[in-house]
Amino acid sequence: MRKLFMLTAFFALTMSANAENRKWDFTNWSSATLQNLAADAQTNGGTRWTTIEKASGDGETNGNCYWYVPEEETELATVANGQTTTITETQGLVFNCSGRSLALAVNYQTTWDGLGPYSGPSYLWMGGKNNKFTIKGVKPGANITMDVESHRLTDGRGVSLSVNGTAIEIIEGSEKPKERTTCVWQIPADISNGELVDVTVTNSNGCHIYYIDLQEDAPAVNGAKIAYVFNSGYNNYDASNDAFRDIIENNSEFTNITFDALDVSQEANRKTPDELKAYDVVVVSGYMPADDQYAPTLREAIAYVPMLNLNPQLYATWGYGTPKTADSPSLDVAEEALDDALFKPSNESDNYITDGKLAFFEEGSATGVEIPEGSYFANDRVLATVGGATAIHEHNAGRNTYMLIPYGADNQFYAVSIVDILTNAIKELNYSKKEITKAATPKFTEDYKQMNTDVTIASDTEGAKIYYTTDGTTPTDASTPYTGPVNISEPGTTITAVAYADGYDPSEPATLNVALHETSAMPTITTAEEDGKAIVTLTNNEPNATLYYNFTGVKDAKASSVYTSPITITHPTTIYAFAGEVLEAEKVASELASKDITITGKEVRLDVVSHFDANAADWSLGESKTKYYTEGEKNGYNYYEVVSHVEELPDGRDTTIIDSKEPLWNLTVVNPGKGWEAKTYGQGMLWERITISDDISDANTDKRYRGETAFDQGASDNSVTFGNIRKSDGVENDPYSCHIQSTEAFQGPFDIVTYVGNASSSNQPKAALFISTDTLSEDNWTFVDSVYFSKTQRYIKKNIASYEGTDKVFVKLQAAFSSVMVFDIYIMNHGELSGIKDVDEAEEATGEVVRTLIYSINGTRLNAPAKGINIIREVYDNGSVKTRKVVVR
Template sequence: MKKLFTLMAFSLLMSLNVDAQFRKTWDFSKGYSAETKANLNADPNWVSNRTDANTGETTGWKDNAKMSGELMANGVVIEELRGINFSTSGLQNNGNYLLDPTTIRVARKKMAFSLPKLAAGQKVTIVAKSANGTATDRGFKGNDNMEYIDGPANGICPGPDGLCTLVWQVKADVVDSVDITISTDMGGLDIQSIVIDDGDAPDVEKAKKVAYIADAATIDADMAYIFLSATDGVELTQVDPVADITLDSLQYYDAIVVAPSVAANAGIVPTLKSAIAYEPVLNMNAAMYEAWGYGKPVATSEMSVTVPTEMADNALFADLDITSGLELLTDGGITGVSLGEYFANDAVLATAGEAVAIHQHNAARNTYLFLPYTEEGLAAANQDILPVILGNAVKMVAKTKTNVSAVVAPLISQENKNLETVVTIENTNKSAVTYYTTDSSEPTTASTLYTEPFTLTEACTVKAVSLADGYLPSSVASLGVVIMSQAATPAISIEKNADNSVVTLTCATEGAEIYYSYGVVTDKAKAQKYVEPITLKAEPTEIYAFAVAEGYVQSGLASDYVAINSLNAQTIRIDTLTHFDANSADWFVDNSENGGIGKESAYYYWGKNAWKYYSDEVDHTETVKDSQGNDSIVYYYKPDPAAVRVINPNTPNGWILKSAGQVLTGELTLTAEAAVGNGATGRFAETAEDMIGGTPTTGCITFGGKTSGEPYTASIETTEKYAAPFDVVTYVGNGNNGNPGNLEIQVSADGEAWDSIGTVSMASTQRYYKKTRVSCDKTGEYFVRVWQKSGSTKAQVYDIYVLNNGENSKKYDASTVGIDNVGGSDGLVRDEIFSVNGVRLNTLGKGINIIRKHYADGTVKTVKVMVK
């Protein structure tokens, strides 16, 4: 039998379904349930991404697989995400989703998620922020069924602005309910909540269970008990102050209130002392302070309290006017307290004369709050103030109830020195105190209190335990401390030949490995391992070396100056004629009219795609025989003059970027590191020799792709000619793994015909950089350029220097440039200060400084000065 619906009945049914289905809230700020956490921890597709500093418990998870649809953990839909469907758009292999304690991060650009079918006019509100605190272009986009009606411009969540609220509405012309899709734009975002229309009905908070400590005989006249009994959201239970009440039994309650009538010698007083910091407590009994040893009562003649300006927004004073003080009593005087050592650092919320009237201990967890009401004070209490401040106080402390956990275990570390070891003990809980032993015994509060690193000269076992107010004691940490000898400092031997110097490094410690660098480097991961004598011929430099051997402390740092005999005041070239570097001020240009796109970190000067180099005009033809012996005509086309494109910097610096079809990209925030690669991933030097004289400046120009079958055309060129002879120094990185591209350093007298003076060296490892120095020993004036001739990988040009023998070069004297002891001399004209990496300094800096001393007779001496 067919079922028939009237139009009215059908419409009513649909409207009821819409109301039932689409009022929805996803609020990630509430965190995840214990069941969800257990499923996340059990699922290898989710890995720990964040842990609690005190407990070590996982509080954040990152996906370890390419997930889509409704996200699941351990085969179960994650309840807090139920109803949100994630597409495969923008996903990478892993790390797409991060479930943090208060947000979910969609970590990739162009990731998308859809929400259940919505009707015309329904709203979607997202509260989110950029996952990058400095990015200014990340946001959300709704699909064509949505219109963006409120929030930051274009749906962008600027990183520095924190959380943003963005609102979309289903378009009015949508005739049926539709799935709506929202996608990320440009990068990852952290979502705190998603709300459809008004969201879920608010949760009704259960009444807080509160224990009121007071004698049953006095309870009927107790004004605080009477008012709290009538306070919404409070479920009050009177508890007699007897000795058999334990802390375990009090922990059933969300808060404890201590009435003014409780005697200082009541049996429950020690238990109340033990409850502080382990259970929320509101105390209205100043007599407890002396009984606990935490301070003393202080009687005053004041009836009002003064609230410091910085405490005016405290929840305790909600709905109270405190601008001219807060009148707690209408007669008599307030009894406040003086605070002993335990409470000495507490937040003071109000004072009465010289006494502390209200203070709070451990505001964030299991807080303790004192209100200054005696039995007489309650009888004379301001009836307009008492119920409000009591209600505020009880609810405020009850909200801080937290399960008591152990302090995170301390971390013990050792720094081995020659025949002694320095031991450091740390704890991520900043309020923790730590006790330790060095005789393998278990530490207690009677053991030595850790205050600072200590030195041991004999091997032993150090054990430590941490304690913190409101936490259980940590587990005991243990470390076996060893004592080592120091490896011998390497010896540096320099053999000066006619055109080079050979450096040999040796170490007296058997089995030691030697590492060297041309700056003060003491980390072997950043230095070059010595395997054979080092031959230097291009540049004089300071060399540093240290030794590492198993079972030994790393050696001291040896250093010496390597002069090159063939370089003298007439041949050395250290004066900068011109310098290209990819700094953002010069090269982050607005080239949108020519297709330039991007941002400072990756700016495409003419777009991401190569363009045609050749025109459609035939230059000439050539007749050739094919494999069958038939004539074939080969057409050769003329270059298109319009294909040539040039980028001038924002400020004149003597350089331009030029191409006729090849892509150039400005990656202007990339920073090369002062370290040797040693197989690690990063923008490292391939060898220590690539760092002689310093490291590349920040930013590079990347030589990109071209049209298949067409030539490489990209170059970086000077706009001025420079008098030869000169040297050209380049710092160039490899944008990909594989065979390096073939870059040439070329010169030209007219800017048209170019001659190669050398090939740029490039690493075969992605991101590693190399330094190249070539000489132009011609006479005359020349333009200079770096040009890509061929290659299968991207070149990243950090720096190009053109150096000649100028005023500074003529002051160089190889026979006197070695490192001397500092001493006085007549005729000193001036000092020049440099870092060990060759950077000019205005004043001496910490560490080793190189000072070049210029004398009136023209000699130059270099000295080394250590500043501690």
């Protein structure tokens, strides 16, 4: 058996670069591009490129920014002096944007209308909403990195990625950042059968892109500064037999590198954490003892410099886990990581993974780490395990990534896969090197009570921890941690907050002088219970104040309804009410009053059995804004084929005689097998991207959809909309055939909860709910209830219908007219959640709680208790479960 250091000559001969990576840099437009843009804008009169932002002539930028005028799908070019010239900085990107919604900012750090200043003066600017461009021919498994920034720094805006309608999950950053943010997406390796895919980039609203970096394989390492940390006094260290060092220092894919061998047995080589940040990659050797006095310094540098750790024993020293040696020389690769670039061989004829097992050592045992829940590495992406313990994992993927590959130094019978694995790891880590920036500055929200104020603090940096002071000093991570709203009752109090986040420097401090106010008097809530309903009355205790109510626990007039008369409630819920501000009395809105509403004689159904919602991933079919499912788009196509002949009338005229009207049975089915499917025989049917607003007071806002009343808040974004029908010549209109039905049957009894909207400004839609034990027959559906719609366009209405039978049945929502918008369909029955008890009525359970689940009154899973009724399920180690109701004020 040969140790691997005898095989490195083989490695040096066989390694070859096979990456195909592309980068688009929008921060430095070439002089040729700028000259061509200027000539185009002048020669063609601003019909292709223009320096004026708006068609009205507003926004002259004098060459600091150029807008693209046409509406077409194209690669960007300029046309000057009759010649078409490609814009090299955007070559390979195909844009599909509305007129003047795409711009090239040249020197535009502050806009003509005063917005900014931005992170930089040059960028690609996508204005408007749902504009897009395509990156052609991308390899599955590729990483796409962009620096993105909102055009309006007070409003989160950015881009999302999709492939053939499938949304790509962002793995770092935010799809709607405010400040300039590094965003990373990874195209799933299994998204196609190994074929290249086109990636669609769609903006949510006006935003800037500073660069796009497409890495289909991590790039070859060129000019990097690499630190190799080891201790020459450990395990009979011999530099000539150090396979790790040999692979890194003599790697044919690493060119012009600076290689610093840091022997930390010598104090002069012990770099500080800040000094380690100067490296592009820090490799912690297997020859690094776990009890070395330098170990805490390495721990402190994690997340601030790309780091590859080869010694799993350090986890015990760091307090991050317990090493566990398994009786196996192989690692078990996670199914979703089988095609990960880390395991890619340099010679494609090699295959290190067989039946999910990676050849890691030739013989002996591999060591993993048992990482406890809640620890620093607990939520990391795990690529491989051994004996059930974590073997290879990534922390902060895409941003100064940390990676464990547990070779150690005790077993030196490495499999030849070590050559490619270490090479690939360093390439990926080097690519993840990012500038250390500050966490986003905290922001404050004040909730006024009677001469005391609740202050909520938040940071836009994901995972940030916030610390605050109220004595005028600047907080540190030793100050009071923010865990929830801070109540301030002392006049003149100033609160200062700082955000800390893993891999970021502390944020700039934010300061708020907390205001105290007199509040309006809270209303009184009284109920009168009747069989099957409760009548709720609100009493106004504040003269000249308007009363508002809602069922979501917010003190926001725009997300509430104005109280005018007693409210009839037919299902258990919690009602909230408050009195609005009274300016003449210098009073702000009152505190929230709330009351739990119970309904006698009616079964509580809170358990969600199934949920249809018109989400983009399942229903957009690749479009970013609208997808027409039927021929003829919104108007559909003819359902009937009309058979006719022409006869001569006695007066000599010709007339058409209808012989028959035969159904074409041209059935359109969308998303069969996904729990729910949409069907039509000809009536137009489409998917629409909808942004829902809770502002029910602003009925004239275009393309905004909201609840008609406080009952109707809570619908999902987007809808499947039933359009029009075509008119057949000489006969009555084709039938309304659009419907959404379940592809599984549900055990009765249950409630059917629907959120629907009216897409028409002149008509009121019609639809109904049906059930069936057999969906094969068109005539086997039984009517349950009508679906009711608002008369007002764009208003959402919530319906609750009940099926009280005991059969197992399918459910269908059937159109009886056009303009039906379907946001949600819930099937809710009486299960574990519905059997809630008050705290003092909950059954006793013994043992240790191993899991706690929290739900809202509507059955939605929560991360923490919210205002109102919460259903708490505690699961004990002996299998018993206690379910109880907790009311949070």
